[in-house]
Each structure stands twice: as C-alpha cells, then as structure tokens.
Amino acid sequence: MTQNTAEAGVDAGAGEGRMVVAESVHKSFGRLEVLRGIDLEVTRGEVCCVVGPSGSGKSTFLRCINHLEKISAGRLWVDGQLMGYRQRAGKLYELHDTQVARQRRGIGMVFQNFNLFPHMTVLGNVMEAPVRVQRLPRSQAREDALELLDRVGLADKASGYPRQLSGGQQQRVAIARALAMRPELMLFDEPTSALDPELVGEVLDVMKGLAEEGMTMVVVTHEMGFAREVGDTLVFMDEGAVVESGTPGRVLADPQHERTRAFLSKVL
C-alpha cells in the first residue's frame, strides 16, 4: 500500500494538498466518446464548480472520480490513490470490488435524485454506512447521525421516512448521509436540479456551510450564483473536454472562449 502510494506519487497522484488529480481522462460508452481527455486538479479545501451544457460529460467525469464509471484511458488519483487500479512496475491491476469500496469511503457523493434508501428511516439512512461499513457501535453512529441531521436542520425528521420529506429536505438528508462517513472530498452531481425553485436555497445554504468549513468539493451545477459566491474555481466543460477554467469571477466576467461566452450568455 505504501509502495503503491509512493509509486503513484512519483507519477502525479500525491503531492501535498492535491485532492483530485485527473490526467488525460477518457471515457467511452461503446463508440460514443463522452470524455476526451480531462486534465484537472483540485487542491485540498478547494470548491471546484463544473458547469457546461447537458451532454458535455460533466456528470460522467464526476462519477469517474469515485469510480462509479470506469475510465477508458488516462489516470485519476484521489488523495494520492489511483482510483480503481493498483499500479506496479508500470502495469495496471484492477482492484477487487471490496478494495474499490474501501477507496470510496473517503469520498461522499450527493446525487441529483437524492437516492435515499426508501425502506429506512431518515436516521437509518444516515447511520447505515457508519454501522455496516465502518462498524461503529450503533449508539455512537446514532449520536453522530443526529448531530449531522441537526446540522442540516432536520433533527426533528429523524424518525420519518424519506417519502415524507420535501425534495429539499431529502437532499439535505442525502448530504448528511454522505457526511456520516467523514469524507475528505464531497462530490455533488447537480444537487439542486430536481428541486422546486423555492427549495433550492436551503440545499445551497448547507453546501455553502460545508465549503466554509473547508471541505473539498467538486460541484456539477447550473447554479451560477452559487459558483460565483462559493466556488474557488469554475470549470467550463463542453463535448467531453475542459474548455476553460479559472476563478469564477474571471471566467464569468471575462470568458476567453467563444463557446464559454455562448453558454454563459444563455444561462446568466
């Protein structure tokens, strides 16, 4: 493991402060090339907002980060670990399902459609992974879960079922569920796109709070206001490639590329 990390570090993976390193990441579904070489770095504590038209591959890229999608070419490191593979003597070895699962423990993910477990209570949703994956004692997991639910403002809903909640409340529970694993990196896949407009604010507020506490976040979003206010970096993707990136203020005010300008003129 140490050797693996050391060797990966030689390439590009580790290095102080780099949380996500993507190196020429390609992804194809059959003949359809969705990602055409993404190079990206996210440093520890950075909030990286990824925007772009639908079909630009931004969600796919996010799913590659925690290996929900296998990349077709390139390399992807999270916290110095090559995702989904072990590299030794220049050769790649696929990791076993349980090893991939272990890598994912430090990465929280929030989905567009919440994907809460409908057969469990809100508290059960948040406690599930700490109890089953980290094997925390139930009493402690319960205490932690209630604290997290309090933090997203839903302590009073702990005994309810996901279906009883509004979309915004469900998404806040989903964030609490991801945080319960004490991740070092949080991935957000269009977390407010399935919400009624009036409920978007409550979710963005929770995310803003997270960012202020120094959480490293990669956020695929259409919320330009959030990107401008909270984001440290704004990445604009189109047709499976990064067109341009920089501080949100710079990219939004002074886009360098024609495609970025065209996109921004439609969404701003």
Added chain:
Amino acid sequence: MSTTPDDPRPAPGSEAPAGKSPPEAIKAVPVRHPGRWVAAAVLLLFSAMFVNMLVTNPAFDWPFLFEQMFSSPVLIGVRTTVILAAVSLAIGIAIGIVVAVMRLSDNPVLVTVGWIYTWFFRAVPRIVLCVLFGNVAILYQTIELGVPFDNYWLPLLGFEDGARFYSVPMETLLSPFVAAVIALSLSQGAYMAEIVRAGLLSVDKGQTEAAQALGMNQGLVLRRITLPQALRVIIPPTGNEATAIMKDTSLVSAIPLTTELFFQLQQIGARTFNLFPMLVAACLWYLAITSLMMIGQYYLEQAFNRSNRGASVRGAGQRA
C-alpha cells in the same frame, strides 16, 4: 349569455357567493339494469339446485366423510403435505435468490448456468421430476465422496483402488421424503429465480450507486439495499407460488411418498369402496389449508407495505 342576478348558476370560474345556500343535492331516477336482475335470479336458481344436490345425493355420504376426514392417517397426510410444502418453498426461495443473483452477475459462466437451471426446471413437469428423483437409485446405488474422476487418472499413476473415503447407500440417503423435497424445491427454485430477478431489477439503479458511493461492497449492497426493496415486488407472486407448491405436494405419491394427504384419502376411498366422499374431503382439506395461507399472506403484505403506504398518505399532508 350574461348572468342575471336571479340566475341560480354561478358565473363560470367564480366561486359561489358567500351567504347563498349550496345548491340542492341531485335526486334523479337511477338507470335501471334489468339484465342484472335476470342474471342474479338464474345464478340463485343454480345455487339452490347445487345445495339441494349436496344435501340429497347419497353419494356424498357426509357422516362417513367427516368421520374419515379427521382419521389419523389423513391427519398424518395433512402434516406431511404442510411440512413438505413449507420445506420445499423455503429451499426454493433460497435457490431462487442465489440463481437470480447468478443471472444478474457479470460472470458469463454463472449467467449461463443460472439460465440453464431455470430453463430445465421450468420446462420439466413436477410429476416427471418426482418420478425421476424417486428412481435416482437406478443411476447411483451408492453415493461416494472422494477425488473427482479418480477412476480415470489414478490408474495412470499406478493406483488401482481409487481415492474414495466415504460411501453411503442411495436408499438411506434418498428417502422418499428427501426425494420429494429435492424434486419440489428444485422446481420451485426455478420459478423463484425469475420472481427474485424481476424484483431485483425493479429496484432503481440509483440505489445501488448511492450504496456503492458510501463504500458498501456488492454483498452488503444486495443484503441491505437491493434485496429488502425487491421484497415488495417479490412477496405477492411468492404467495401464489406457496399455494401452488402446497397443491402440488399431491404429486409426490408418484415417487412414491405415500404418507401424503391426497394418496391417503384415495386409499381410504379404495379400501371402503366409497371414493367420492374422500375426493370431496380432499377438496375441503386443500381449501382449508390454502385459505389459512391466504390469510397469512394478507398480513405479511400488510406488514410489509405499512411503512410505505403510511408514508405516502402522511407525506401528502406534511409536504410544505
């Protein structure tokens, strides 16, 4: 058309003005359905004729029927039938889960084996399976444990005795009851595999992804997330399967496993030359057992849907 002050109808889209009493409830002559009355009369007539037959036809011999229905061989038969059905269903469900997971796996060998299993045991009638497993002793007189294919390759190494260290005669191992359990549960497993597979496929893919993103491995995802949610889809058809396997225990007299309910009743009928009441007794017993199972299934489904259904009703009220 303008709405005048004394027009009783409110203007379209406007609400009934406050202070005005609500309109009179509609009292209309309902549509007549003479056909329903005729049909009801005909059916009542037939019912009366049927009841009359039950009471007056001596072939039913009710006193004899009720006397024999609770005789000890019949009660033993009921017990065998119920135990056989329960054990076969339980093993069938276990096989079904395993085969369903095999068929949904990424391993082509497992997928193919699972498919062949389902294909074979759904194609062959249960009575044929019963006779087949009743006669397996023709195939192997003894069951031996040892190194596979030792008779082929051990002689090449100079050993003649083979490498077998345990043997047991087939008739000890494969009692008629065991043969019945094997035949019925293998058949049941094939049907359950399809039901479980449909159930697992009904669970949204996002559930698996969310669980994986939390660091759960495949086994944990299946046990904690996918399978519990699939049960909502799996339970209703499994109830039907339970009644079907209970009724199909009447096939195992072909093995022959003779302590089973239907065979016992037929035997009494043959012995006393009074067959028909025993056939009616069989109907009554299967009816009784199936009815009990239906009640059980009802409560199982209720218990399982409670959280979901309650949630959607209360959820509507809670939604802001």
